[in-house]
Amino acid sequence: MSLGQLxxxxxxxxxxxxxxxxxxxxxxxxxxPLYLLAGIALGAxxxxxxxxxxxxxxxxxxxxVLLLFTLGLEYTSQELRDNLRANRQVGLLDLALNFTPGALxxxxxxLPPLAAVLLGGxxxxxxxxxxxKVLSDLGRLGNRETPVVLAVCVLEDVAMAVYLPVVAALLIGGTLAAVGVNLLVALAAFGLAFFLALRYGHVLSRLVNVRSDEALLLSVLGLVLVVAGVADHLKVSAAIGAFLVGIAxxxxxxxxxxELIRPLRDLFAAVFFVFFGLQLDLGSVPGVxxxxxxxxxxxALTKFATGWWGAARTGVQTRGRYRAGTTLIPRGEFSILIAGLGLDLEPTLGPLAAVYVLLTAILGPLLARFDGQLAPLLDRRLREARAG
Incomplete structure (x- = not known):
């Protein structure tokens, strides 16, 4: 292809x-949602x-990677530690409510049993x-319910550090010893990165803090991509590696x-969302x-229940509970990745996951945007139900 065509x-x-x-x-x-639909239209x-x-x-x-890095910048290591400790029960509820429907x-x-396990993921x-992106676009990074959303996302990535090596080893017919080694490597890598981010983050901050904006941008971007690459090689989520750099x-x-990374984040985030739409083969849609x-x-209901209950535990009122629940509804990059692992085992996993991700990725942000109209309606219905 010529450079001009590119x-x-x-x-x-x-x-x-x-x-x-x-x-x-x-x-x-x-x-x-419009980026996703644009991807479908462009692909057609x-x-x-x-x-x-x-x-x-x-x-x-x-x-x-940049989306998770900038999210990590919003929280200190102590806030993250306290948040994860306080929301362990929410993480267990999230696993029970949202893995089970896919597996069933x-x-x-x-589907083959292993494909059903993949669909659960x-x-x-x-x-x-x-x-x-929803939290940033709607100005909710500082809201009371946002730490619950963050804790759920991080706990899910911790669970993935266990899930992905086991499933990958089973798919390639690995022995029990191979599964054990992959699992230990993933957990050790995540644990070490988490410890370093919490304990020595201040040292890293001093090392990269230079007066030149250009040098700082290059230092931070390079560091984020290197850590993300190492995390991916060690079977830990690249995005969670970038998140930990943000925490540090x-x-x-x-x-x-x-401030420096925001324009790059917005550019590549838009590409990230349109890529989902481009991947969808419209011919495979009717069957799934x-x-x-x-x-x-x-x-969508089980994720909403997870966010609602988690926010309620921290004393957040109805509108904040609604926002937490709707923000958690979208599935995305890792769902597509997990489905891709099992394409040789069950070809329908790919299009099924793509359509499913598209539906939840459109539904969640739209419901989150109209919290001012829908949350009071839900609150009124709940009051009527209790009174009845």
Whole structure:
């Protein structure tokens, strides 16, 4: 492919995202659902070459990493430690309510047992990238319910540090010893990174804090990508590695890094969301639409219940509980990844997960945006039910 063709295709995608972003601003909603729909539309009308497709794929991965990094910058290590300790029960409820529907649906659809376990992972995981984008777009990073959302996302990634190595080893027919080794490596890597971020984050902050904005941007971006790469090689989520770098940075350097990285985050986050839409093969949709809709409805309710209960435990009122529940509904990058692991085992996992992710990724941000209208209605219905 010529350089000119590469620029034309990438430029066309970015201009489409700019138009969609402006439309979302006029409507007063987060652009995430429109980015996803734009990806579907672009995939239907144009065929990207290998080079532009690869660029968008890599850009999507960088977007997920930067979203989690900037979310980590919002919290100190002590806040994170206290938050995780206080929300362990919410994490267990989240696992029970959201893994079970996917696994049961897999068995009802007559999928192989291991494919059903993979579908349970698809329905379990909230998209940390979408959740953090919703919180940022709607100005809710400082809200009382936000620590509950953060704790659920982090606890899910901790669970994934156990889940992914085990499933990967089973898929390739690994021995019990191989499963054990992969599991130990993943847990040790996560535990070490978590300890270093909490204990020595202030040292890292001093090392990267330079006067030059350019040097600081390059230092922070390079560090985030290196840590994310190491985390991925060790079978730990690249996004959670970036999140821990954000947690480690504090004080002045965190404030400056947040401002410097924001334009890059917004660019690659838009690419991240449109990539989901581009991946969806419209020809495969009819065969999986009914189970995907059913799963989306059931697990939207179970995620909402998770966020509602978690926020209620901390004394948050109805509107905050509603926001916590709706912010947790979207599934995303890791759900697609998990489904991709089992494509050779069960080909329908891919399109089923793609349609399911698309539905929840559109539903969650829209419900979160209209909390002012829907939360009072829900509160009134609950009061009437209790009175009855």
């Amino acid at each position: 620029f034309l295709e990438i430029g066309g995608v970015i201009l489409a995202l700019a138009f969609v972003g402006r439309a979302a601003g006029r409507l007063g909603i987060t652009p995430i 009308v144009m065929r990207l070459g290998d080079a532009p497709g690869e660029f968008i794929h890599v850009g999507a991965e960088i977007g997920a 649906a897999g068995l009802l659809l007559d 698809v329905t379990y995981l909230t998209s940390s990238g979408i959740a953090s 940075l504090s004080g002045e350097v965190a404030d400056r890094a947040r 639409l009914l189970p995907a809709v059913g799963l989306a409805v059931v697990t």
